[in-house]
Amino acid sequence: MPENKTRLVGLAALLVTLPLAIAPPVSAAAVEPDYTIALSPKADGPALAKSQYGVFFEDINYAADGGLYAELVRNRSFEFNATDAGGYTGLTAWTTTGTATVVNDAQRLNDRNRNYLKLTGTVTNAGYNTGIAVKKGEKYDFSVWARAGGSAPLQVTLQTAAGVTLAAPVEVSPTGDAWTKYTGTLKATATSDQGRLTVGSAAPVSLDEISLFPRDTYKGRANGLREDLADKIAALKPGFVRFPGGCLVNTGSMYPYDAANNYPRARSYQWKDTVGPVETRATNKNFWGYNQSYGLGYYEYFQFSEDIGAMPLPVLPALVTGCGQNRATNDPALLQQHVQDALDLIEFANGPVTSTWGKVRASMGHPKPFGLTTVAVGNEENLPEEYWANFLQFQAAIKAAHPEIALVSNSGPDDQGSTFDNLWAKNKANGTDLVDEHYYNSPAWFLQNNARYDSYDRSGPKVFLGEYASLDAKFANSLAEAAYMTGLERNADVVKMASYAPLLANIDNVQWKPDMIWFDNDESWGSTSYQMQKLFMTNVGDRVVPSTVTGGGVITPKPITGAIGLSTWRTAATYDDVTVTRPDGSTIFADDFNDGNADGWTAVQPRGTWTAASGGYAQTDTVSEDTMVKAATVTDTDYDYTLKATKQAGAEGFLVAFGIQETGNFYWWNLGGWNNTQGAVEKGVTSAKEQLLTKPNTVNTGQTYNLKIQVRGTKVTLFLDGAEWASFDDNAVTEPFAQVVTSDAKTGELIVKVVNAQDKPAVTKIDLGGRKVAPTAKATVLAGDPGEQNTRTAEPILPVTSTIHGVASTFTRKFPANSVTFLRIRTR
Structure with a gap:
């Protein structure tokens, strides 16, 4: 590390938590508790497997080349070209x-x-x-x-x-x-x-x-991994490693490398491209906008999983693209080739050295099988019928040859919607082993949905929560994730695996955030969510102890108010006759643009080309994304927002925004999204969005649509050409206090995990169900300002561990504001 770089090592966290960490429990007689946690006398909840938590690695944010892969030379084989990214040549770098x-x-x-x-x-x-x-x-x-x-x-x-x-x-x-x-x-x-x-x-x-x-390199491996990054991942003690993606898997051409045809760039990730000597691995365009060398390939993923004691979980393309591409490959021979590739992968991982692919593994230095047990097929496909038809062919072939291999299907790109419901119904009827769910939502969503899996069918397919995160990188996001994780553990009989995503981000090359571990070319640091994940992943326990919590209160939602907006995404469109009226018909705002100007509108970001002309307001750039302009801050809680919209050209449709706040929060009705295949309502949270509802939808070029958004407090009804299109009520209450208790048979300890995601301490009575316990316990606390972030120069959110006294079968403790506390209590 250069001498001019310094770091604050958790001083803020220490100052916030230390007095509370060493203080004795609160006297129950002195303070009436805000909450009461009561444990069942028996540890008869669901078992927790080693694979409960793991990591998901995708080559996004330069996570592989220039990141976990320790190669120091960029473009080492002169293969970069303009297909990878604009301006790339064979001499880039x-x-x-x-x-x-x-x-x-x-x-x-x-x-x-x-x-x-x-x-x-x-x-x-x-x-x-x-x-x-x-x-x-x-x-x-x-x-x-x-x-x-x-x-x-x-x-x-x-x-x-x-x-x-x-x-x-x-x-x-x-x-x-x-x-x-x-x-x-x-x-x-x-x-x-x-x-x-x-x-x-x-x-x-x-x-x-x-x-x-x-x-x-990590473990001294040739062609190995960057030591500090691998160490940080290993320190999480993950139960599995999901790789290599993500959108990386199921985007681009599904056709394999073809030397005679000069091979397709922008191929989907195909594992056979990534094994063997590194000088024989063809580079490829990365979906995230750069080149990938495949120096970090399937062999290295398997080796790393083994080195850190984690289960390898590869994800294979299902020949249905996702991540906004939404195409299905109609080539039966190609599908069978990919199915055979899946069988060959199992042979590569587990086959004897005398087998074709087992011999390749052995030639790379690992004659012993890797012990592959689970394979995922597909990732976030938004074409459920096409995906499902292909998945069944993979399943039939793999189960016939390898009934011992568990298969992971998926439920599409979001936590709800028509694709989600459709695929879950198919997976239940099929008796699929596991279903992969993905979602990136606001902190409020995670605090509102702790009970999400309480109602899941206990006899149905198990859940693999392969990607999730709260949409920002502040400690408030980590607190919300922690509260949600207590619900994952409580439902460990349904949620068998979970992994935060993405794992890594190069500070100078970011395509997505938040991310768990950040780095530059010589330093790395864990985000507040890294510290939170590490706390949970290294203190899982082996069985849930049923418990209940009473007391406290909830945070009720506010009505949807704020500015209205218009936007596009790689589309040219014209808007007209924009009005906002009250239920009694009185006008709040109106603009028909007949005067040839748009004086009441301002750009949220300087993107796109907006012009008021010919009685309309047109955005004419078909390249720019998120061109939002806004007007008329609405303070009424009940109103109707109407307009006309016409697509002129481009890839998608309309984005009609409402409830726009200066904080960056907003809602928008997305018609013709995802390359003109889906409609949705999305809730913007700072720099990202969560989907409140989705359904299939297409917008026709040149056709004028009449749109109406009816807002009544927190309830919104959407009308397309006079017919109700969808509705939602953003009225979920937020629960800022969450807990779960697990037992650790090896140490004989109870692990009481308490999340207090509010700006005041929570005095809590803890009833251990009559258990005899040691009078002292180990407390590990993450606490601090919810707006804090861990950065290259300062990590204010770090765990503080101490010994507490006065623990008994029933005792009272004050949990700090904005904190997560793990108490390891020895039973006697």
Whole structure:
């Protein structure tokens, strides 16, 4: 770490929690409790498996290359191109002197590694972020594939951007005209996060796969993982690792690599592309807007899962795209090829070394089977009929050959809606092993839905909550997630696995947030949700002790008021005759744009091209996303918002907003969303959105639609061309206090887990159901300002652990405002 970087180590958390952590329990006679937690005398709740909590890894936010994958050279094989991202070339991240040309011809290294560099002079790589990070005294392994065109050796140097030497130069001497791998070791003589790797030759030479790895990868693995990031993941003690995605899995072309056809870029993630020697793995466009080298591939995922004691859980494409693409591949032969790929994957993971794919695993250094038990098929598909037809074919083939393998289906991209209901009904009728649910919602949603799984069918398919998070990165979000997790544990007989998502984010390359672990090229830090997840994941217990909570209160919702808005998403549209009226017909706001201006409208963000002309208000840019403009702050709790909308061109339809607040919160009616396949009502929360309802919907270009949004307090009814389209009532109450109790048979402890997500302490009577317990217990507390975030320079939210006294069969304790407390109480 550079000397000029410093960190505050949880001082704020310490100051907030320490006095409470060491104080004795509150006297029950002195203070009337706000809440009472009462335990059942028996620990007869559902069992908690080691796989209760795990991690979900996806190569988003540069989580693999430049992240968990320890390779320090960016674009090491010169394969970047404009398909990956605008402006990318074979020399992205490289600078050259002399003559340097990226070539793709018959002299290439192999059919999958197609580009190489012809060089006379030098080529310098800038690495990721600010540069290549090295630490004084550490060793770094250099390698390159080369063909010599002359007799001059290769000079390999490591310097800062300013030319300061970071390691003694290394020299390698390519000989002959055949591609050969050459290696060397660089030992850092200084610490820097701004290194540059330079390779130079005075004679013509061909180069490919230029690589630099820290010797100290996680567990010392060759082609290994960045140690600090892997350590942080391992410290969670996850029960499973779900990989490789996410949207990465089921987007792009489903056709495999085809050397004769120059192979399709933007292929879906196909596991066979990612195994074998790294120089034979074809790179690919990443769905999230960059290139992926596949240096971190299926073998490395399996190896990492084994290294941290977690169950591997691979996700395979079902030939139905999701994540806004919504296409199904109608090619029976291709479907059968992917089904066979799934069978081959099981053989790769579990087969004997004499089998075709077991032999490949053994050749990579792991003759012992990995012990794969569970496979997921598909991810967030929004075409339920097409997905289900394909899933059944995967299921039939896998169960016939491997009845021991559990299969994970899914329920679409959200926590409710027509796709969700449709797929859940199909999975129940089918008796599917597990169903994957995904949702990203507001903190309020998580505090309102603690009982979500209380009513799930105990005899139906089990739930794998594969992706969830509260929509921001503040401690308030983590508190809401913690409250929700108490409900996951209470329903452990239904929710068998859960993983927060996404896992990793490079601070300089972010496509999605919130994220659990953040990093740059030499540092990493856990978000407040990382600390929360770690607290739960390392204190699971093995059985739920039934308990009840009484007392306290709830937070009731407010009526939907605020500005109205208009927006588009990669679509040109015209709006007209915008009015807001009261139920008695009186007008709050009206604009027919006949005067040729839109003076009452302001941009929420400067996006798109809005023009008032020809009696309408038009947004004409078909590229920009979220072009919202707003007007008329409505303070009435009952009103009708009407308008006319016409799509002119583009990918989607209309976004009609209401209840817009200065805090960034709003609602919008989304018609023709998801590439003109779905309609929805979405609730905006700061920088993200949760879906309140969804249903199939298409918008026709050139057709004018009459839209009406009827607001009555918290209830909203939507009308499309005079007919009711849908309705919802955002009236759920928020419960800021949550708890669950589990037992740990190995230690003989009760684990009392209490979440107090409100701005006042909660005096709580705890009745342990007549159990005899030790008079002291270990308390671990996360507490602080709900607006706090953990950052590169300060981590105010860290756990504080202490010993508390006065514990008894019944005792009273004050839980701090905005806190999560775990009490480990020894039974006697």
